[in-house]
Amino acid sequence: MLEIANIREESTEIVEALKKRNFDYREIVDDLIKTDESRRQTQAELDSKQAELNTLSKEIGELFKSGKQAEANEAKAKTADLKQATHALREALTELENKQQELLYQVPNRPHSSVPLGKTDQDNELVYSSGELPNFDVAVPHWEITEKYDLINFELGVKITGAGFPLYKGKGARLQRALINFFLDEADNAGYTEYIPPHVVNEASGFGTGQLPDKEGQMYHVTEDNLYLIPTAEVPLTNIFRGDMVSASDFPIKLCGYTPCFRREAGSYGKDVRGLNRLHQFDKVEIVQIQHPDKSYETLDAMVAHVKGILEKLELPFRIVRLCGGDLGFAAALTFDFEVYSGAQDKWLEVSSVSNFETFQANRLKLRFKDSDGKNKLAHTLNGSALALPRIMAALLENNQTENGVRVPDALQKYTGFDIIN
């Protein structure tokens, strides 16, 4: 959520910057400014009426104390009009506040100046690529490899739960566990504190990181208890700091956690959802940082470097793209996506998304710190997947396939306990 004070002060610049998202927010912003003006005016009127009422109340108290009943009762009569006026003003104010809030929810984050123009993922800017693309005569897709070596059972998942809930088995399960431990160790070495958070969150947490109210349909909702299955560890990890005033000397706050992630993925279809490409439940290690606004972009670079390091150790061909305005998420100011190459599918699979949200999430979370000038300011939040497992698994299986089986990269062997899957 953008800050109303910023919108008030630089609405032109903000509308201009938001055009990168291929939408003109002029109308909403104008409405916001208008609403904000009435809101402030109403607030001022209410405050002054309230002040009158408070003064009068004190006087009445004094009169009663000094035994002047008649005068007190006379003064009492005067409060009736004031009470009515304040009541009406308070209602108007609440309405305006709600309207302003609703409007603010509709405005996405202001894209960073480096965000390229564009409409779809085709327009993302390639900023880095690494590794040789494998060249197979006959490449077997991962959903055949997993069947051949009995690593993942998709049909059993359908039987037990439904499509998109695979079962990992034997070396498949072991590989999964190895990847989680490898990613967590990498994060630990980079100074991130590990958490095991709840996998179910309440409504307030959903609002805090912005899944609610917009993406409600994407989360599994336990209506009986009004709780939501987490779509990413970002939700519980970032909400640790909801409503907090952190100390500037704590920056950067670095945390990580492994969790399963649950996504309804309503509206997905076709070959995009084949095999491990898109699941309702998948595993992910997430890294989160809370940082001083002056340093958040350095931190973003560091997080990108961290993910890069992991993919290099896994010996996977990958590339990094800077998301264009059209592809940029609602809450992000700048996002780098990591994509690994899938040899058999001949396409790039997104495995990580590293973003700086600046104050957008912090404003909703009310996550602040006391700056050196003594003022309370919103912190910057950042997060990234390091990494999401299924597509890494898919790429590992497809790219490392040989006639004798699937080769396990060196860095993973101490975690798997085997060097080949056959």
Added chain:
RNA sequence: GGAGAGUUGGCAGAGUGGUCGAAUGCGGUGGUCUUGAAAACCAUUGUGCCGAAAGGUACCGGGGGUUCGAAUCCCUCACUCUCCGCCA
């Protein structure tokens, strides 16, 4: 699932319908003392909104009500804790 007790500032913890944004302690910050530190002492220390400022206003779990006036009384919802039951 049953019964009871609670929810107050960064934390702990008082609070009789009016002078309570709230005692006190701890913590934080600044200072005195000290070669330095500790201790002690002194001062200071919540947040939002409106306002150029002075100042005003709101906030004692959320919402509503009674009253001239509510942290305090009433209703309601949420959450926490304790005991009993069940149970990994």
